[in-house]
Amino acid sequence: MKLLTNAELASLLDKDIFHKISSAADSLNLECYVVGGYVRDLFLERPSNDIDVVVVGSGIQLADALKKELGRKAKLSVFRNFGTAQVKYRDLEVEFVGARKESYTHDSRKPVVEDGTLEDDQNRRDFTINALAVCLNGPRFGELVDPFDGIADMEDGIIRTPLDPDITFSDDPLRMLRCIRFATQLNFFIEEETFDALERNADRIGIISGERIAEELDKIMMTKTPSKGFVDLQRCGLLQRILPELAAMDMVETRQGRAHKNNFYHTLEVLDNVCKHSDNLWLRWAALMHDIGKPKTKRWDQKIGWTFHNHNYIGAKMVPEIFRRLKLPLDSKMKYVQKLVNLHMRPIVIADDVVTDSAVRRLLNDAGDDIDDLMMLCEADITSKNEVRKRHFLENFRIVRSKLHDLKEKDYKRLLQPCIDGTEIMEMFNLKPSREVGELKKVLKDAVLDNKVPNEREPLMQLLMEKAREMGLCQDKA
Template identity: 60%
Template sequence: MNYKEALQNDIFKAISSAAKQLNLESYVIGGFVRDLLLQRGDAKDIDIVAIGSGIELAKKVAENLPTQPKVQIFKTYGTAMLRYKDIEVEFVGARKESYAEDSRNPVVENGTLEDDQNRRDFTINALALNLSEASYGELLDPFNGINDLKNGIIRTPLNPDITYSDDPLRMMRAIRFATQLSFKIEAKSLSAISKNSSRIKIITNERIVVELHKILESETPSIGFLLLEKTGLLKHILPELTALKGIDEKEGQRHKDNFYHTLEVVDNIAKHTDNLWLRWAALLHDIGKAPTKRFSKKVGWTFHGHEFEGSKMVYHLFKRLKMPLNDKMKFVQKMVLMSSRPIVLAQDIVTDSAVRRLIFDAGDYVDDLMTLCEADITTKNPKKFNKYHNNFKLVREKIVEVEERDHVRNFQPPVTGEEIMETFNLKPSREIGMIKEAIKEAILEGDIPNEHDAAYALMLQKGKELGLKAKD
């Protein structure tokens, strides 16, 4: 088969011409070819294999292009990269690899195209298109990857046991591709992942997190997390999630399986937001349930304080996985901590003061919090499902109404600490905090409007109660 028509972009012509000048063979391989055959839109990353020096080919291509882009060279890996328009092109010389047991970094030697295709992780990523003038666009498919694409199969070119043992990150990649493409992992491959799952420990957390993010960003993240759990990888990566698995029964009372419930919540939220960190919050919203699970004859199973416990666990989990400990982590913590608040509101009569407190505590993230709580409705009872969603709709309407009137999102007290100090001729003291707290509470309770004059009058009253004398 020939795909000459698909290689009309200037960059391919430039590579073909540069390879001819250097008397090299060159091929486009991997993700570009796979996505082209799957008709998955325009690729922004292109991998080029040269039979010879990939670095020399990159330099020659850059020299020939009208924009003469800068070539980044990675000598350690024998690769080079350039950007042309909005496309990132990576060049590598064809190579064969061998691995030591305690490392995923291979010993690399120059090789043929066949060697290079052999070292690829999956048959669907070993497909190559020839860029030489005589065979331009010709498909090279030594492992019948095109059939695996048609049948939706993830399969390794060589023995999966060796493939995954050599580079255990490929186990994560297999599951990630299965999730992104809705493909099935071939039985031998799945069995080899289970067998080698403990070898994931030699992979850096940063590389693991890249794959976790791609799974979480996919249309149906549960596909990936079910496979991670089934193969035994999840207990090495996110034991906080596997701890949620299972249903306990005591005296005829059971609780739901919080692991499968969590995956439903993640799939639900994926339909409504692309925010990766909100998806993380959905994944972690119940992790505090395992350590807080208790049984009593009076009330049955309880998970008291699981939101607070879970928010503390978020920090340790992010730290362990070397994820950012910045505002992104704090956002996830906040979502986990507050994850039950709107649910309580939706079950009761929605009071203005409860909504004001919700807006005050959630700040700019109140909409994200509502999205999380709506995703948390996984009941299979249509009557209950509709009731909860209708109640949440009322809460959302109330949030808009209260916020428009009371402006408590990112609340700043109408009377400042400086004004209190000036009025009562005070130096910094606990009385200032007490007055500010009284004003805040009065506004949140709806006792006074969120306005300066009303807050000032209350300040004078509270000052008097504290035995403070206002300046004349």
């Protein structure tokens, strides 16, 4: 963070767009301020192209004046129902809103809005670090207005609400997720009184739509260390209300002196490991979901202790419902996450034994183009504190990767797909789509994947005819 004087702020705002806003505001005799995240990020030395401007008066009027000043290259959008307007110009977006004060009803986060002063507008802001305003009017250009010591909170790395946090969060419960998201993005701590209010108001999250919740979770997921956010979500009670399947993993049970690991914290370690190597949002979601089936599959075995058999399969079946509830996409992105959850044990099983060509071929066939992401997830999943066992897995993963590389070099899609397909099988034996066709296809597929016969027409045809005779489909053929 960098402390800035008013003169330094004026220098940072010495840009054509701000001077044009200033000129338009002064010509209309309107008081105006750049506010919120743009100002915060000036002090945090973070880039930002989204500019919010508060006008003591009509934001729409000032936006219209700016559009005329900028000319045809600027695009103006007006939202009269909300009293806001947006001007897009080159790579910038400037949002204009009239200063206002708000009041809420208990069952909605949509406020009743009245015209207000700058002070009213800053009072309604979610956090002190977002309640900063810098004047754009000519005589006061660059003057900071910081009524809640947001600068001091930034210095201390604290997230705090300007007013009573219970009122702030109860009025608009989405602010609870934003609180945790900002703390995660900025690596700040949530002030104690503010965190206590998160716990007291966690039930209020029920009035927030799945889409808005998912939007905040995505932003937490895309931070450098998302585990910080999910720990805070769990500690304050929000996680069990929005992702109860994940919250349920935060427990350790001991029986006969044998305990299983805490799968919640293991999952967060895997997620952070993935984040070190990939900014793929959906791979990060797969990491978060990879062990989601463990609570449902946990069993005690007298001989071997705790087991989680088929947790990958059960977890994959849980993914669509979680995505549906959070209004996450149900298209190829969901299927990608589901696929990685289902397959995430396969490379680990292979790497725990002798790495055979057959197992690697089958893995590549099932994972397809997602094989590299699957391998990244599985390597991130090796969190054992036993260094000898960890080295064993990682060395075997190196062998698996080498064999995968060789297969991909040889055009694996052609190599692993039998050259005799289902359509030809149906024509040969006068069959319709049926169990028999599936069985014949499986015989050919298994033979190719296990490298028992080359993927060539003559040896595969011989194998097909042998199986067909065994099934009674061609007794008359010798």
